[in-house]
Amino acid sequence: MATIRIERESGDAESKATAEAYAHAGQREILFGLYDDEVTLLDAVRAANDDHLDIDDVYTPFPVHGLDPLLGLEESRLHIAGFIFGTIGCLVGFGFMTWVFTRDWPIIFGGKPYWSVPAFIPITFELTVLFSAVGMVTVFYIINGLGPGAEPRRLHDRITDDKFCIAFDVTELSTTEVDRLRDYFDRTGVETVHQKTVAA
Amino acid sequence: METFVFSSRAKITTLSLMGVGFLCLLISFFVDGGEGHHMRFWTNFLHNSVFFVGIAAIAGFALAAFTTAYAGWFVQFKRVWESFGTFLLPGLFLMGVLIVGLFTHGHHLYHWNDEAAVATDAILEHKSSFLNKYWYTFGTIGFMGLWYFMIGKMRNISIAEDKDDRDTKFTYYKNYKFWAAAFLPIFGFTSAALIWQWVMSIDSHWYSTMFAWYASASLFVAMTALTIMLLIYLKSRGYFPGVNQEHFHDLGKYLFAISIFWTYVWFSQFMLIWYANVGEETIYFRERMDNYPVLFWSNLGLNFLLPFLILMRNDTKRKMGTLFFASALVFFGHWLDFFSMIKPGARLTLIELTEHEGAHGEEGDHAEMGAHGEEELGHDQQAEGHDGDETAALAHGEVVSEGDNLEATAGTQNDVRDNGNVHFDASEQNEGVPVANDFAGGSPSTSGDGIDVLASAANRTDADVFEPNHYIQEENVDDTEMLGHLEVAGGHSEATHTLGFKSGYTLPGLLEIGTFLGFLGGFLFFVLSKLSTARIEPKHDPYLEESLHHHT
Numbered sequence: 001m002a003t004i005r006i007e008r009e010s011g012d013a014e015s016k017a018t019a020e021a022y023a024h025a026g027q028r029e030i031l032f033g034l035y036d037d038e039v040t041l042l043d044a045v046r047a048a049n050d051d052h053l054d055i056d057d058v059y060t061p062f063p064v065h066g067l068d069p070l071l072g073l074e075e076s077r078l079h080i081a082g083f084i085f086g087t088i089g090c091l092v093g094f095g096f097m098t099w100v101f102t103r104d105w106p107i108i109f110g111g112k113p114y115w116s117v118p119a120f121i122p123i124t125f126e127l128t129v130l131f132s133a134v135g136m137v138t139v140f141y142i143i144n145g146l147g148p149g150a151e152p153r154r155l156h157d158r159i160t161d162d163k164f165c166i167a168f169d170v171t172e173l174s175t176t177e178v179d180r181l182r183d184y185f186d187r188t189g190v191e192t193v194h195q196k197t198v199a200a
Numbered sequence: 201m202e203t204f205v206f207s208s209r210a211k212i213t214t215l216s217l218m219g220v221g222f223l224c225l226l227i228s229f230f231v232d233g234g235e236g237h238h239m240r241f242w243t244n245f246l247h248n249s250v251f252f253v254g255i256a257a258i259a260g261f262a263l264a265a266f267t268t269a270y271a272g273w274f275v276q277f278k279r280v281w282e283s284f285g286t287f288l289l290p291g292l293f294l295m296g297v298l299i300v301g302l303f304t305h306g307h308h309l310y311h312w313n314d315e316a317a318v319a320t321d322a323i324l325e326h327k328s329s330f331l332n333k334y335w336y337t338f339g340t341i342g343f344m345g346l347w348y349f350m351i352g353k354m355r356n357i358s359i360a361e362d363k364d365d366r367d368t369k370f371t372y373y374k375n376y377k378f379w380a381a382a383f384l385p386i387f388g389f390t391s392a393a394l395i396w397q398w399v400m401s402i403d404s405h406w407y408s409t410m411f412a413w414y415a416s417a418s419l420f421v422a423m424t425a426l427t428i429m430l431l432i433y434l435k436s437r438g439y440f441p442g443v444n445q446e447h448f449h450d451l452g453k454y455l456f457a458i459s460i461f462w463t464y465v466w467f468s469q470f471m472l473i474w475y476a477n478v479g480e481e482t483i484y485f486r487e488r489m490d491n492y493p494v495l496f497w498s499n500l501g502l503n504f505l506l507p508f509l510i511l512m513r514n515d516t517k518r519k520m521g522t523l524f525f526a527s528a529l530v531f532f533g534h535w536l537d538f539f540s541m542i543k544p545g546a547r548l549t550l551i552e553l554t555e556h557e558g559a560h561g562e563e564g565d566h567a568e569m570g571a572h573g574e575e576e577l578g579h580d581q582q583a584e585g586h587d588g589d590e591t592a593a594l595a596h597g598e599v600v601s602e603g604d605n606l607e608a609t610a611g612t613q614n615d616v617r618d619n620g621n622v623h624f625d626a627s628e629q630n631e632g633v634p635v636a637n638d639f640a641g642g643s644p645s646t647s648g649d650g651i652d653v654l655a656s657a658a659n660r661t662d663a664d665v666f667e668p669n670h671y672i673q674e675e676n677v678d679d680t681e682m683l684g685h686l687e688v689a690g691g692h693s694e695a696t697h698t699l700g701f702k703s704g705y706t707l708p709g710l711l712e713i714g715t716f717l718g719f720l721g722g723f724l725f726f727v728l729s730k731l732s733t734a735r736i737e738p739k740h741d742p743y744l745e746e747s748l749h750h751h752t
Contacts, residue, residue, distance in 0.1 A: 065751055
């Protein structure tokens with residue numbers, strides 16, 4: 001089964017403050033609706049933006065084109081980590097081979113100079129790719145609280161399969177506001193609406 | 201705006217560029233006549249013709265490949281590529297001029313077209329079933345004609361599709377797809393054969409199996425860069441309202457990716473040759489690194505480092521300014537790449553020609569004397585790789601090492617193995633199979649005791665010089681016809697080893713830049729006038745909607 005892709009909302013200062021306040025209680029009430037189709041989902045997100053509803057997060061089984069700008073997500077900075085790790089890998093690979101073949105254990109291969117740069121390039125390239133790939137995955141896991149041993153936090157099993165989810169944090173909302181959200185779900189063609197208490 | 205209007209201002213600009221180019225061609229024709237054999241003119245002509253013909257053909261390839269892959273994003277501007285493809289028609293004319301030159305011996309671009317040289321040269325003779333003027337003519341006219349026919353067919357189908365409002369079964373599209381799929385394998389094989397003939401055979405002893413890949417990757421980048429620049433221009437004139445950042449982002453990704461692919465192929469070719477260290481292959485890079493270092497390294501800087509660093513970021517591919525800048529950079533860079541494929545080889549052919557003529561005069565005597573003198577003096581003397589017509593001179597490709605940097609590592613193994621056994625007599629070498637003698641040579645003055653040499657080599661830690669096989673002149677005496685000029689053994693003949701700066705060969709001079717602009721103007725003039733003959737967007741293409749709503 002495909003892993004869940006988490007679209008995090010950048011969020012304004014206010015909602016962050018609220019979340020922090022309720023973090024002490026350790027519980028959050030989440031109201032979420034499941035949609036059948038990504039087109040319906042995109043329309044629903046647009047409707048939520050028009051109604052100024054504060055979406056907590058959107059969960060989809062696969063990356064949905066055009067969702068990021070609607071949710072106001074900033075461009076991921078993961079590739080910067082990738083660049084840094086790649087540079088490290090490049091320098092480590094090249095530096096290590098230089099040290100080995102010129103200082104530590106110089107051997108003539110095929111009549112070539114000890115410091116034969118062209119022969120180092122493929123390995124340097126491989127290490128660049130390896131470092132940047134492993135580094136990016138590690139950073140991604142750490143940032144998102146994923147990885148081996150991590151407790152999977154999913155609202156609904158079918159989000160990892162074929163359902164598209166819009167979630168609202170209703171911990172401190174009044175009943176009229178919650179009704180307004182339910183009404184919004186009905187309007188936008190939701191399939192099912194659920195409420196769940198999750199750890200903050 | 202449904203059709204492109206070729207404004208008079210654009211016409212004047214492109215036509216005056218053509219004028220500049222024509223003038224530059226004319227000047228370069230007269231500037232090195234006589235002894236120069238008009239080589240500068242012909243190389244410029246070949247260089248630019250091949251470059252723009254290649255761009256036209258690669259545009260057809262991109263069109264065919266994307267169509268076959270069910271891609272939709274490019275469909276809005278596919279007329280631009282279809283128009284690029286039609287440049288093959290003037291391209292046929294341009295290459296036709298070269299063919300005429302081949303038959304009339306108006307130019308001496310190709311060493312293999314020199315009957316006298318082929319007769320005394322085993323390698324050229326061996327290759328002569330492919331490298332001859334009839335094959336060249338057949339390939340150029342036949343293959344290019346076929347490409348033009350197929351790309352033209354695709355363009356015609358696409359235009360006919362526009363005019364038929366009742367086609368609900370996508371018959372045009374299916375037909376288009378058929379021609380696209382048929383074009384791919386045909387282009388794949390024929391383009392390789394043509395680029396060997398047109399460009400690789402200038403260094404007519406040399407060959408590389410990576411060359412066709414390398415040249416096509418180069419052309420693909422150039423084509424993408426030109427497309428980006430042209431689209432930015434057309435958008436600034438109000439055309440292609442539906443072509444947005446997303447399309448440019450994708451084109452930018454192609455520019456980035458194929459630039460890296462080009463580097464990959466370039467490096468693969470380089471490293472295989474460097475590692476194997478076979479003289480008849482290394483000669484290509486040795487020549488370029490020793491005598492054209494600026495060209496050689498700026499090629500890598502312009503076509504790999506800069507686009508790699510500039511286009512790596514997401515937003516540089518989405519901003520028109522940076523994208524245009526990067527495109528202009530690599531477009532010129534790949535033009536320079538072709539420059540470096542063509543000029544050094546042609547310059548050697550020119551030197552060969554001049555000395556060939558001079559062989560009857562002063563220079564010939566000198567060569568002869570040198571050869572005889574060497575025989576008398578024995579092994580410790582320098583042999584000059586001079587050829588001329590004299591076989592006696594040809595026979596001696598002896599190397600005497602002066603213990604220069606180049607010897608220490610690459611030479612070590614040979615030195616140890618041969619232990620001073622160097623001297624070949626003429627008959628032995630002439631009978632030898634090419635390549636077989638490659639490592640046979642040694643160097644008497646440094647070898648002596650093998651262990652000493654090994655020890656001295658092992659002490660070297662700073663041997664960072666690129667080292668092709670410098671026994672190259674021994675590998676095959678038949679080959680010395682050409683190689684003798686480059687690989688003259690050490691000592692006093694070192695001066696001839698390094699070719700001095702020569703404008704138009706070492707680096708592009710003003711005439712080359714002018715010619716380039718002229719051909720660019722001609723290309724754009726033709727493409728834009730073709731673009732104005734049909735709707736600028738194919739309105740019935742089934743993938744148009746996808747292209748209009750493309751986002752990455």
